[in-house]
Amino acid sequence: MDTANFLFVSADAALITDLAWQVRREGHDVKYYIEAESDREIGDGFVPKTEDWRAEVDWADVVVFDDIWVGSDVGTGALAQELRAEGKAVVGGTPNTDHLEEDRGYAMEVLEDHGVNTVEHHVFHEFDAGIQHVQANPAPYVIKPLGEVQNVKRLLYVGNEDDGSDVVDVLRAYEKAWGHRMKGFQLQRKVEGVEVAICGFFDGNEFVDRVNFNFEHKKLFPGNIGPSTGEMGTSMFWAGKNRLFQETFGKIEGWLADEGYVGSIDINCIVNETGIYPLEFTPRFGYPTIALQEESIESSTAEFFHDLAHGNKPQPEVHGGYQVAVRVVLPPFPFDDEQTYDENSRNAAVVFETEDRTGIHLEDTKQVDGQWRVAGESGMPVVVT
Helix, strand or coil: CCCCEEEEEECCCCCCHHHHHHHHHCCCEEEEEECCHHHCCCCCCCCCECCCHHHHCCCCCEEEECCCEECCEECHHHHHHHHHHCCCCEEECCHHHHHHHHCHHHHHHHHHHCCCCCCCEEEECCHHHHHHHHHHCCCCEEEEECHHHHHCHHHCEECCCCCCHHHHHHHHHHHHHHCCCCCCEEEEECCCCEEEEEEEEEECCCECCCEEEEEEEEEEECCCEEEEEEEEEEEEEEECCCHHHHCCHHHHHHHHHHHCCEEEEEEEEEEECCEEEEEEEECCCCCCHHHHHHHHECCCHHHHHHHHHHCCCCCCCECCCCEEEEEECCCCCCCCCHHHHHHHCCCCECCCCCCCCCCEEECCEEEECCEEEECCCCCCCEEEC
C-alpha cells in the first residue's frame, strides 16, 4: 500500500491516540484533532496534531471518528454522513447508528424488527414510572442510564433481589443524585448466562469475514471485585461468521448496508441454554478493545482501515487464539477527584524496566523529551496486551 493521509478526529474526549500512533509507525501521514480542552495534550510527542480538523479534510485520504459524541451531544454520525456525501472515505457512523447507543429502546426495536431475540425491556423518562413498574412486576432488573450520563459506567446496576426491592432503592437514590443529568433509563429483565460481545467490522456494504468475540472485565480488581470501570480489561479471539454472528449481526447486515455504516460495531449479549439475547450496541470502537484488536491484526492496520473506509473488502490476517488486554490505571480512577489526581497522578512519569515496548498501547499519555508522561484527566495512561 502506498503512503496515505489519515485524519483522526476526537470530537469530544481523546480516545483514538493509539490507533493514530500505530498507523503513523507503519509509515503513513497522520494528523489528530482533539476537541476536549482537558485532553489536548494527550498524544503529544507521539502523533502530529491539528487545531482545525475541517481544514484538513481535503488533505485526508481517510477520516476516522473515534466515538459518537460531539461534546455532550451525539453527532459524529451526522458529520461522517456529511463527509461521505462529499465523496470522502470515512470510518464512522450515521445518525441512526449513533442512536443505537444513545437510545437503548430504539436499539431493541431495530433488533426486533429484524427478527432478533431480545430480553424484556422498558424505557422510562420518569423515575416514579420505573419504580411503579418494578413494584407491579417484581423481578431482578438491570438499570441502564440513557444519554450522556451512560458514560458514567458505575451507574449501571445489576439487581439481585427477586422482588426488585434493591432496584427500587437504587432508582430512588439516582433520582436524588443524578436526576438532573439522566435523560431516562432502561430496565432490562435480568437474564443469567455468559456475557459475550460480538464485534464486526463493516465496510459500508458487508461485514469483514473475520469476526471478533470478546469478554469484558468491568470491575476494578480481579475476582469481579470493586467498582465498575466501564472496562478494566478485555479478552478476545477471532473466528468466522458462526451462529453467534448469524443470529445477531447476520440479521441486520442489510440494515447497516442501507445506512452506509463503516467501522467497528459491537453487540453485547447474554448467552444461555435457551438462546442468544442482545443487551446493547457499541456502534464505534470499543476501549480498550481496539488496542487489543490492533495487536491481533497481524497484517497492516493502516491498510485494513484504508480498505474498510473505501469499501475494498479488507481481508486482514489475524492472530489465532486467545488474547488479553489490561488497563494500567492511577488514582482516583474510576472516580473523579481533582485534588487526588493532581497530587498523585498528573504528569507522572511512565517508567519501563526495559526498552521493549511490545504490547504497550497508549491511552492518556504524552511524550516530553523522550519520556512518557501521564496526560489528560482520566488516570488511564496505558493498555498492556
